[in-house]
Amino acid sequence: MSTSDLSRRSVLAGSLAAAAVGATATGASATGGDAGSAGHPGSHGPKGREHAWVTSTLRRMTLEEKVGQLFVQNVYGSDATTPDDRNLPLYGVASPAEVVRKYHLGGVIYFAWTDSVRDPDQIVGLSNGLQRAALTQRSKVRVPLSISTDQEQGVVTRIGPPATQFPGSMALGAGRSAADARTAAAITGRELLAMGVNTNFAPDCDVNVNPLNPVIGTRSFSSRPDLAAQLAAAQVAGYQRDGGVASSAKHFPGHGDTATDSHVAFPVITHTREQWETIDAPPFRAAIREQIDMIMTAHLSFPALDDSGNPATLSHPILTGLLREELGYTGVIITDSLAMQGVRDLYGDAEVAVRALLAGVDQLLMTPAMDDAYAAVIEAVRTRRLSTRALDEKVARVLHLKYRRGMVARPFADPRAVARSVGTPRNLAAAASVTDRTTTVVKNDDAVLPFAPKGRKVLVTGYGATTTATIAAALGAQGATTTTVETGTSPTDATVSRSVAAAAGQDLVVVTTMKAWDTSVTDPKGGQQKLVKALLASGTPVVVVSVRDPYDIAYFTDAPTYVATYSYSPVAIEAAARILTGASSPTATLPVDIPAAGDPGTILYPFGHGLTY
Structure with a gap:
């Protein structure tokens, strides 16, 4: 039996409530529907004005402008008009503004590695500059950009401090509070909008039932579909209603039970259709009921939903048959990054773009061959491979989203x-x-906990220069004398020996771990596991703090004290320090099962377990 099968077995027993969620879903329409669903031409209310703007704009757009609205691209540079040579091989022009104008782009996406997100003042300047480029080009229409990023919080956080940080989805799952999940989304959304970022690719709606999942993990709220659905719905409300930004549920039809990373390979999900209904579907159904603006596709094969071998991103049965027709979703469907290997194995980049649109996608994210893909889509329309009606329906959904989310009125x-x-x-x-x-x-x-730090000597060691420094500073502020030995994710034997030597004479050791279970990628030599075991053998009391996946405890079960933060964001580490000292009382419980190492059918600590004092 596969690891995937075992992980499913452990969650199915707790999925009856989730099955009820799926069975009672209404399939309500979401925002961003096609031109015929938004209002009546004769209406003078908000729906009528929206309908009038969309139909008038669509009527006056050229083919090239319509196709441009289907693309959301990354652009290099910290401001809109300064040339950046990294854009040249991708787009043939140098400045971000020129990229926007050349293709009449529908949107852009921000990353740190593109120099898009240095600080809030720079971000708002870039955003306004890009909007100016979109709205001042020679055209009969004025269509603003969707400006997006992945501010899931936790391990996927594109904009760091001084923007407000939260610990991410699985941490919110541990807290069990829909109100807190909504608050986190509302604050995140409002701050993004203040910086000119009007679209957030969040929340993650995957149900992480596989502890060995290398790409989702703490990005998921829980291994329980009902909890994931409840918190996903709360965050959609927080982003869209409270924060004013568009949000996107990802990764449809569900990326929670894979041990393969779709960034570098092609995962296969072996759930049956019944398992999809009970495990994967509930969070997406809940997001649709909350009128989610966008749903992002997954680059994975799901044979029970489509046995063609195509990734879901290119699957008509999954995107049109299941998502559109069965679930009744009428909002924008956007791909995950088309630069990811999971969607590039079967077809060339230009053909991928066309096939995604034929499958039911409305917007293409980060195509790595923009000239080829843009030309291929135009050619597909001219040769009627993609009908003009289908193109107009896609563009109309994009325009409706932009109007309803305030991008047109307040770009x-x-x-x-x-x-x-x-x-x-x-x-x-x-x-x-x-x-x-x-x-x-x-x-x-x-x-050992709570630990009174005043007048005590504490060694803080393990993963993360910022992480260990943050814990040491927090304990030091409460009177402890601290020593810090940062080891990284894969400490050598020499580093382990140095940490053990530093533990001598200490009153306490706090050791942080980050995916210590992952000896295939993160820590191939198992250095973190060696570190923890060596410290436990030193005779000094040890507190293990996992700062990402909570599953690490399975690999050093003799550790007597173990705390899970689900995030190495400083806000999570500072909270953990307050828990260690008793300044705060722990109330959170595990949002996932923690299985035994190598035996996922045996549960060491079940969903809902958690201690307090």
């Missing part, structure tokens, strides 16, 4: 408002309060 952000909107004391206090309710004490066998 620009106010640079003067950034300082009073982003990383405010009120937002930071809310984030700290939410995060205090997410740290889980899994083991405290020797009653």
